[in-house]
Structures are given as C-alpha cells and as structure tokens.
Amino acid sequence: MNWNVTAAIVIVALVVGGSQDLLAQGSSDMCIECHRALDSEPLAGPVEHFEADIHAAAGFGCVDCHGGDASIAGPGGMDPALGFLGAPRGEEVIVVCGRCHSDGEFMRQFNPSLRVDQVAEYWTSRHGQRLAATGDTAVATCSDCHAPHGIRPASDPSSSVYPPTVASTCGRCHDDAARMGAFDIPVDQHEKYERSVHREAMVDGGDISAPTCNDCHGNHGAAPPGLSWVGNVCGQCHAVMADHFDESRHAQTFAALGMPGCATCHGNHEILEAGDSLLGLGEGAICTTCHSDSDMGGAAAMAMRAGIDSLISEIDAATTVLHEAEQAGMEVSAAQADLTDANSALIMGRAAVHSFSPDAVAEALEPGYEIATASLETGESALQDLRVRRLGLIASVAIILMFILALVLKIRQIESGPADSPGRA
Amino acid sequence: MSRQDQPTTKSRRGFVNWLLGTSAGAFAVSALYPVVRFVVPPLEAESATSSVTLPFTPAEIGPNEGKPFRFGNRPGLLVRTSSGDLRAFSAECTHLSCTVQYRTDESRIWCACHNGFFDLNGTNVQGPPPRPLDAYDVNVRGDQIVVSVKA
Numbered sequence: 001m002n003w004n005v006t007a008a009i010v011i012v013a014l015v016v017g018g019s020q021d022l023l024a025q026g027s028s029d030m031c032i033e034c035h036r037a038l039d040s041e042p043l044a045g046p047v048e049h050f051e052a053d054i055h056a057a058a059g060f061g062c063v064d065c066h067g068g069d070a071s072i073a074g075p076g077g078m079d080p081a082l083g084f085l086g087a088p089r090g091e092e093v094i095v096v097c098g099r100c101h102s103d104g105e106f107m108r109q110f111n112p113s114l115r116v117d118q119v120a121e122y123w124t125s126r127h128g129q130r131l132a133a134t135g136d137t138a139v140a141t142c143s144d145c146h147a148p149h150g151i152r153p154a155s156d157p158s159s160s161v162y163p164p165t166v167a168s169t170c171g172r173c174h175d176d177a178a179r180m181g182a183f184d185i186p187v188d189q190h191e192k193y194e195r196s197v198h199r200e201a202m203v204d205g206g207d208i209s210a211p212t213c214n215d216c217h218g219n220h221g222a223a224p225p226g227l228s229w230v231g232n233v234c235g236q237c238h239a240v241m242a243d244h245f246d247e248s249r250h251a252q253t254f255a256a257l258g259m260p261g262c263a264t265c266h267g268n269h270e271i272l273e274a275g276d277s278l279l280g281l282g283e284g285a286i287c288t289t290c291h292s293d294s295d296m297g298g299a300a301a302m303a304m305r306a307g308i309d310s311l312i313s314e315i316d317a318a319t320t321v322l323h324e325a326e327q328a329g330m331e332v333s334a335a336q337a338d339l340t341d342a343n344s345a346l347i348m349g350r351a352a353v354h355s356f357s358p359d360a361v362a363e364a365l366e367p368g369y370e371i372a373t374a375s376l377e378t379g380e381s382a383l384q385d386l387r388v389r390r391l392g393l394i395a396s397v398a399i400i401l402m403f404i405l406a407l408v409l410k411i412r413q414i415e416s417g418p419a420d421s422p423g424r425a
Numbered sequence: 426m427s428r429q430d431q432p433t434t435k436s437r438r439g440f441v442n443w444l445l446g447t448s449a450g451a452f453a454v455s456a457l458y459p460v461v462r463f464v465v466p467p468l469e470a471e472s473a474t475s476s477v478t479l480p481f482t483p484a485e486i487g488p489n490e491g492k493p494f495r496f497g498n499r500p501g502l503l504v505r506t507s508s509g510d511l512r513a514f515s516a517e518c519t520h521l522s523c524t525v526q527y528r529t530d531e532s533r534i535w536c537a538c539h540n541g542f543f544d545l546n547g548t549n550v551q552g553p554p555p556r557p558l559d560a561y562d563v564n565v566r567g568d569q570i571v572v573s574v575k576a
Contacts (some may be wrong), residue, residue, distance in 0.1 A: 140533070207555035237553050239540040311576075333474075334496030343525040348540040390464050397460055 031062040049149040052158075060108055065096050074198050090137035093126075094119055097142045118142075121221035123194075127317075128221075129133075136181070145169055164202055166212040167193055176194040192270035200273075211237070211396035217269075230268075276312075279353055280305035304359040308349055314372035315342050321379030328386050335378040342371040384394035439467055449490045476573035483511065483565050489526020491534070496572060499560065500524050503570065506545050507532065513572045525558065534558065545550040 032048075038044045050056050055064070063070045068084035069077045078084045090098045100106055103366035107116050123129040129137040145161060152159035160169045171190035173179055180187050185323040193199050193213070201210035216233050218226060225233045231251075235242025244262060245251055254261055265286045280301050281293055291297035318339055325332045345368025352364040377400060449463055474497030486492050491504045493516060500516035516524050516536070523538035533550070534543040542553030549558045564571045 201555060203553060209549075209555070239552060294432065333498035334495060336493045336501050340500050340517060340522065341524055343521075344538060345520050347523050351538060393460060393463060397457070 029061050029070045030077055031066075031068070031070050034073060046149040050149075053149055053151050054153060055151060088143075089133060089134065090141065093141040093143050094122060107294075118220040120317065121218065124221045124223070128225045136365075138182075140173060144173070161214075163208040163210075163212050166214055167199070170422045172214045189269045192267075196269065196271045197273045198271060226253065230263050234262040240351045241354040242361075244352060248354065248356045250356050252316075274307055276305065276350070279308070300356060300358050304353055304356075307358070307362055307365050308346070308353075311342070311346050311349065311368045311372065314369060314376070315339065315346065318342070318372045318375040318379060320381065321376055325379050325382040325386065328383070329387055330382040332379060332382050335375045338371055339375045342368040342375065344368075345371070439532045445490070445561075448548045452524075466473045476571060477501075479503065479570040479572060481570070483570055484568075486511070489529050489531075489532055490491065493524075493526070494572070499504065501572065502527060502534065503563070504534070504545060507566070511561045511562040512545060512547075513565045514543075515561070518554055519549065519558060523569075 032050075035043055036047045046062075048420075049061075051064075060069075061070055061337045066085055067082065068079065069082045071077070072082075078086075083388070085092060085096070102116050102119045104116045107114055123132060127141070130136055130139045131141070147160045150160075154163070157160060157359075167190055174185070175187055175189045175190050189424045196255065198211045201207045202212060214222065215236075217223060231242050231245060237352075242262075251261065254264055260268075265278065281291070281298050282289055282305075285296065285301070285305075287301040291301060293299070293302070318335075322332045322336050322339065326336070345365055349361050349365035349368065352360045355361070428458050428499050477494070477496055479492075479528075481492065481494075486503060486505045488505055488509055489507045491502055494501045494503055494513075496515070500542060501513055502516040503511060503513045505511050513527050514525075518536040518538065518541055520536065520541055521538060523536050525534050525536045525541075525543065527533075528535040532541070533543065534545070534547070535541070536543075536552070536554065539553050541554040542550050543554065543558050544550050547555070548562050549555065560575060561572045564573070
C-alpha cells in the first residue's frame with residue numbers, strides 16, 4: 001500500500017507541476033507520459049513493457065483495457081465514472097480480454113485465423129471452474145500466462161507461451177509448493193517433464209511441435225485428461241499405437257480396472273524413451289507389473305520381445321557384413337537401400353506391440369526377416385567374391401615376382417657364362 | 426690401366442649399382458603399394474553419392490504419382506505433382522527412418538510406420554516427423570532424370 005500512496009503523491013505532483021507542460025507538447029496518451037516519469041517499477045514498468053506488446057503494435061493503448069480517459073492528465077483521467085478499472089483482477093481480467101477476443105467480427109480485423117473461443121474454453125478449465133465457483137483470484141487468468149503489458153504471440157521466442165517456455169510459465173505457479181498446497185496438487189510435474197523424451201525433443205532436438213503442458217492438458221481449457229481419454233490425447237501424435245491399443249484386449253481391461261490407457265505403461269509427465277527393454281519379463285520390463293512367466297500375458301510379452309530382438313540381430317548382422325563389403329570397395333548399395341525397409345518392418349513391429357498380439361507383431365516383422373536375410377546373403381556373397389579376387393591378385397603377383405626372380409638369376413647366369421664355359425672364345 | 430685408377434673405377438661402379446638398386450627398389454614399392462592397398466582396404470567407405478540418373482524416363486511418371494528410386498545406398502522418392510512438377514526427396518522418414526511412400530489418394534507423402542505425412546514440399550504436416558524430408562535437385566535432360574544433392 002505504501003508505494004500506492006507514494007505514487008498518488010507523485011501523480012498529484014505531476015498533475016500540478018508538469019501535466020500542463022506535457023499537454024502543451026501535444027502528447028495524446030497521458031497515461032504513458034505520466035507513468036513513464038514515475039520512479040516505481042510497478043507503475044512505470046508497464047509503460048516500458050507495453051512497447052513490445054502485440055496490442056501496442058496493433059494501435060491499442062492503456063485505456064482499452066484499464067478504462068479511463070488518456071487525454072486527461074492526473075487522477076481526473078482515472079475516474080471510475082469514465083470506466084477506469086485500475087488493475088483488473090480475477091473475473092475482471094476475463095471480461096476485459098474477452099471483450100475483444102470473444103468477438104469474431106472484431107478480431108477478424110487483426111488476425112482472421114485467431115480463434116475466439118478462449119473465454120468459453122477458460123470456463124471449462126480447472127482455473128475457470130474454481131474462479132466461477134469460489135471467486136478465488138489466486139487461480140490463473142489470462143494475464144498470469146500471457147505476461148501482462150508484454151503479450152507476444154506464441155510463435156515469438158520471447159513470448160511466455162512460446163512452446164519451449166510453456167513448462168516454465170505453468171511452473172511459475174505449479175512448481176510452488178506453498179501455492180499448490182492449498183489445492184492438494186503435486187509440484188513435481190515440471191521436474192518430471194524436464195526428464196521426459198518430449199522435453200528432449202522440444203529443447204535438445206529443437207522440435208517446437210513436440211508436446212508441452214498445453215498439448216495434453218489444453219491451453220485455455222487446461223485440465224487433467226480424463227482416464228478414458230488419455231489415449232485420445234496421446235493418439236494425436238501417436239496415432240498408429242493408439243489404433244492398435246484401441247483394438248487390443250488391454251483397452252477393455254484397463255478401462256475396467258480404472259487404469260489410464262497409455263499412461264499405465266509410459267507414465268504421464270516423465271515419459272521416457274520407450275526402448276525394447278520395456279517389453280518382456282526382463283529387467284526394466286513394464287509387463288512384469290501385472291504379468292509373470294506363468295501366465296499367457298507373460299508368454300505373449302516374451303514372444304513379442306523375442307521376435308523383435310531376433311530381427312534386430314539379423315539387421316545388425318546384415319548391416320555389419322554390408323558395411324565391411326562397402327569398405328572393401330564392393331558394390332552393395334542396392335542391398336543397403338533394401339535394408340532400410342527391414343528397419344521399417346522393425347518400427348512397424350514395435351508399433352504393433354500395442355496390439356499385445358504376438359501374431360500381429362510377427363506379421364509386421366515378417367517382411368523384415370526376409371529383407372535382412374537376403375541382404376546378409378548379398379553381403380556374404382560380396383565378401384566371398386572379394387576373397388576370391390584377393391587370392392587371385394596375390395597369386396598373380398607371386399607368379400610375376402617369381403618370374404622376375406628367375407629372370408634375374410638367368411641374367412646373372414648368362415653374365416657369368418663366358419668364364420665358366422671353355423667352349424666359348 | 427694403372428693401379429692408381431682402380432679404386433676410382435670401383436667406387437663409380439658401386440655408385441651406379443647403388444643408384445640402379447635403389448631405383449629398382451622404389452619401382453617395386455610403387456608397383457606393390459596399390460596391390461597392398463587393395464588387399465587391405467581403408468577403414469572409410471567411398472564418399473557418398475552426390476548424383477544419380479534414375480532408371481526410368483520422365484514419361485514413365487504421370488501427374489499425382491510417386492516412384493521410389495535408389496540414391497546411392499539410401500531410398501529416394503520422386504514425385505510428379507498434379508501441375509507436372511518433378512520433385513525428389515530422401516524417402517527416409519525424419520522420425521525413425523522408415524521408408525515413406527506417395528499417397529495418390531491424398532496427394533501427400535506418407536510414412537506407414539506412425540502415420541506421418543509430408544506435403545509436396547517435403548514439409549512435415551502431420552504425425553510425429555520432427556522435420557521436413559531432405560530434398561534433392563531434379564534435372565531433366567532429354568529422356569533422363571538426374572537427381573542430385575542440393576548445392
């Protein structure tokens with residue numbers, strides 16, 4: 001409250017001492033002129049931040065959100081009778097933003113492709129539901145995620161909602177144990193996400209289409225995915241796996257047990273790269289959570305894993321032999337190109353694991369075995385050919401060397417001939 | 426010939442013999458070196474292919490059609506768009522390297538492994554592929570289609 005009093009004094013001083021000067025200079029926005037001169041970050045900061053705001057670029061000013069009259073310097077322009085709101089809080093923020101952002105006709109002038117259902121979505125979010133039910137102003141509203149006075153589009157790397165930044169933006173509240181304690185919400189989601197394969201693809205791999213918080217929870221309608229629709233959420237990207245899973249026995253079993261589809265095996269925030277070790281009954285295999293080698297599920301898991309491991313070893317063997325032949329200068333590029341199709345079969349076999357059917361996996365892997373076997377034979381044949389050529393070369397070089405040696409000996413014999421042969425003069 | 430001349434003649438002959446001997450040795454080494462290099466090949470494979478002539482003519486690929494080809498030891502995909510342009514891409518999906526194919530029903534490039542799609546510029550537009558397909562230059566010379574790595 002202290003700085004508010006100070007600010008009021010400063011404003012009054014400005015009104016009395018300087019506003020006439022500012023008006024005389026032809027300034028059209030007294031909010032900016034006065035606030036810029038204030039020695040207080042909360043009062044002067046917004047002026048500085050707003051310079052880079054997308055709304056400033058589109059020609060909007062302070063009064064479009066805060067109300068009041070920008071042509072009147074001092075407290076006169078901040079009269080509630082002129083619609084002055086001050087800093088909107090809670091539902092006021094939604095109303096202020098929604099005034100324009102829910103108006104399709106209005107928004108079309110600035111960005112015809114921008115959606116205008118953010119407010120409607122917001123009221124379906126956990127944030128919106130709590131705000132509507134309790135009026136709790138601690139829940140997130142528009143300005144908590146979209147930095148107030150510095151709003152930039154999600155495509156701008158300096159935006160608070162640029163995909164690689166979203167996790168930190170959500171984490172501003174959701175990492176805070178004191179803040180989340182009141183709602184009985186865990187605070188380790190961000191930390192777990194930082195270890196996930198999705199974050200790795202996004203930040204390390206530079207793929208900003210990789211998922212972050214809002215891709216699974218929704219952005220304006222943020223809420224935890226329901227148990228029954230986790231698969232739909234993951235299936236947005238992992239469509240083939242989701243299709244296999246939907247047709248599998250596990251889809252019904254998990255639903256009956258109240259277990260979420262994909263997340264039961266892969267987790268939610270800390271989704272790690274799904275290696276082959278997840279499958280089977282060995283160390284690190286997720287199937288062992290429910291299955292053992294004494295049940296059919298365990299046997300199916302072992303069969304699927306054995307099929308995949310077998311194809312991997314065949315592809316590896318063919319790759320090694322072809323590489324060896326290639327290094328030795330043999331032409332094996334056709335077999336190497338074919339071998340990429342064996343890799344495709346392996347990838348499709350791994351996807352088919354989500355059907356939990358050893359037959360479906362074997363069917364997907366089958367073309368891979370044929371290609372890998374043929375490629376291995378091509379490589380071995382090339383290496384055999386190479387051995388024959390090398391032996392031939394060594395033999396011919398040896399014969400030539402022996403011939404040269406014999407020639408040298410013969411020449412020496414001829415050269416020393418006259419001394420040994422008394423018959424020649 | 427005086428006795429005094431003998432050492433000089435001997436050293437001159439020795440020098441000539443030494444010269445001939447070393448020349449013969451150098452010749453032998455230079456002749457055998459390629460043989461040894463053939464028998465013991467280098468660890469590095471030959472440099473990657475930079476250009477291929479496709480085993481089919483421009484007339485053999487119609488509008489809204491795709492044909493696979495081999496670019497060195499990697500699979501490639503030649504596409505003729507509905508407007509008649511020829512475009513060539515690496516056929517290796519940028520997600521997990523499955524071989525992609527042309528879908529005439531969708532006029533898009535499709536990866537069967539995880540249902541990824543690429544548009545006719547090779548841009549990843551749907552599914553998990555994280556980046557566009559590598560594109561090649563296509564040149565038509567008479568009846569030949571020559572595909573080469575982008576300069």
